[in-house]
Amino acid sequence: MSDVIAHAREGSLWVTLQIHQNIVAVASMNDLAGVILVNGREPEGDTIEKAEAEGLPIMVTPLPTFEVVGRLYGLGISGIPRTG
Amino acid sequence: MRQLRADLHLHTCLSPCGELEMVPSAIVKEAKRIGLDVIGVCDHNSAENVAAVVRAGAREDLPVIAGMEITSREEVHVLGLFGDEGQVMRLQDLVYENLAGENDPEVFGHQVVVDEFDNVLRLTDKLLIGATSLSLEETVQAIHDSGGLAIAAHIDRERFGLIGQLGLIPAGLPLDAVEVSPRSPVGDWDNLPVVSFSDAHFLDDIGKSSTCFVLEEGTFEEIAKALRSEDGRAIMKL
Numbered sequence: 081m082s083d084v085i086a087h088a089r090e091g092s093l094w095v096t097l098q099i100h101q102n103i104v105a106v107a108s109m110n111d112l113a114g115v116i117l118v119n120g121r122e123p124e125g126d127t128i129e130k131a132e133a134e135g136l137p138i139m140v141t142p143l144p145t146f147e148v149v150g151r152l153y154g155l156g157i158s159g160i161p162r163t164g
Numbered sequence: 165m166r167q168l169r170a171d172l173h174l175h176t177c178l179s180p181c182g183e184l185e186m187v188p189s190a191i192v193k194e195a196k197r198i199g200l201d202v203i204g205v206c207d208h209n210s211a212e213n214v215a216a217v218v219r220a221g222a223r224e225d226l227p228v229i230a231g232m233e234i235t236s237r238e239e240v241h242v243l244g245l246f247g248d249e250g251q252v253m254r255l256q257d258l259v260y261e262n263l264a265g266e267n268d269p270e271v272f273g274h275q276v277v278v279d280e281f282d283n284v285l286r287l288t289d290k291l292l293i294g295a296t297s298l299s300l301e302e303t304v305q306a307i308h309d310s311g312g313l314a315i316a317a318h319i320d321r322e323r324f325g326l327i328g329q330l331g332l333i334p335a336g337l338p339l340d341a342v343e344v345s346p347r348s349p350v351g352d353w354d355n356l357p358v359v360s361f362s363d364a365h366f367l368d369d370i371g372k373s374s375t376c377f378v379l380e381e382g383t384f385e386e387i388a389k390a391l392r393s394e395d396g397r398a399i400m401k402l
Contacts, residue, residue: 081331082322098330100238100300106331124299 081106088112089160095148099123103138104130114138118145165396168382171195171374172204172229173243173317173343173361176213180273180293182365187282188213188220190367196226198371202382204229204361206243206317208292209259211252212277218249219280227382233317234259234307236300241317241324243343244307247384255310262298265291300330304338313340313388318363319353320344341391345373357391357399376400 081102084094090111096103099121107115114137117123123131123138131138141148174191175182195203205217205228214230221228230246232255246252266289267275275288298306307314319342322328326342333339333354341357352358359375378398379386389397 082328085331098238100330100334102330102332102334105334109331125301 101127108134168201170202171371173206173363175365177276178207178213188217192220194367194370202227204231206231206233211256215249216280235295236303240326240329242303243315244312246312251310262296265294315341318345
């Protein structure tokens with residue numbers, strides 16, 4: 081997640097298999113548009129409560145990361161260019 | 165009160181990534197040679213060699229703290245340190261229940277259980293390199309429930325460190341300290357005490373990083389007090 085803090089940009093969509101409540105803190109810090117959890121993984125503990133308080137959409141998909149990212153790319157969405 | 169130098173995060177030949185040279189007598193001998201006053205054994209997700217090192221240390225008057233390095237399901241490494249081997253062995257039951265898979269020695273390395281005289285007793289076939297299904301919070305809770313101290317391991321490292329994996333220390337997580345790999349000028353982190361140990365997997369790495377405590381003696385109870393800055397016990401600031 082330190083990589084997300086370092087490289088994600090405001091308005092980014094984050095695709096991850098991490099379900100720890102820290103996804104909300106990390107996403108909020110970087111003003112991300114939302115988080116997609118892959119492989120049908122459900123958010124842990126009070127993650128949903130925290131996400132609601134922060135107004136952060138969390139989406140769950142049964143698809144694996146490869147498939148989700150591939151479909152998003154097919155829709156014309158590209159990743160964040162790495163800087164440094 | 166005395167100043168005691170401690171390296172409480174050592175692996176043994178039980179850890180798949182630990183060298184076979186990391187047997188109890190050799191670890192104790194090397195620790196004594198370089199002047200450590202206390203050592204701790206923290207193998208990955210197992211404590212099967214703890215008692216052997218404790219006894220090998222007792223032969224040479226070197227205190228050995230029982231421990232384990234647990235991998236949470238977020239792939240965060242957490243050290244548990246304990247006052248006696250029974251506590252860590254009971255925690256091992258819970259860890260094993262939550263640890264899937266079987267080791268492939270060709271891929272990950274051998275997991276050798278030894279006695280206090282370095283004789284090989286058996287190989288463990290649990291996949292010790294793997295992650296447990298315990299969350300970070302459950303891991304810390306389980307360590308505390310077993311009477312131990314919970315220390316987030318090598319938080320300065322990207323791989324398997326709490327900060328690298330989860331970005332920040334979750335609010336309210338009741339850690340007793342955080343560990344950094346090298347000697348660090350950082351006195352505290354999020355108001356948690358900072359310790360530094362070597363995480364040695366080779367004999368040559370023992371004591372490469374250590375923490376100097378002000379204690380009456382090198383016991384778990386004294387170290388616990390030092391982490392809480394109680395009764396004059398303390399971590400020496402570098």
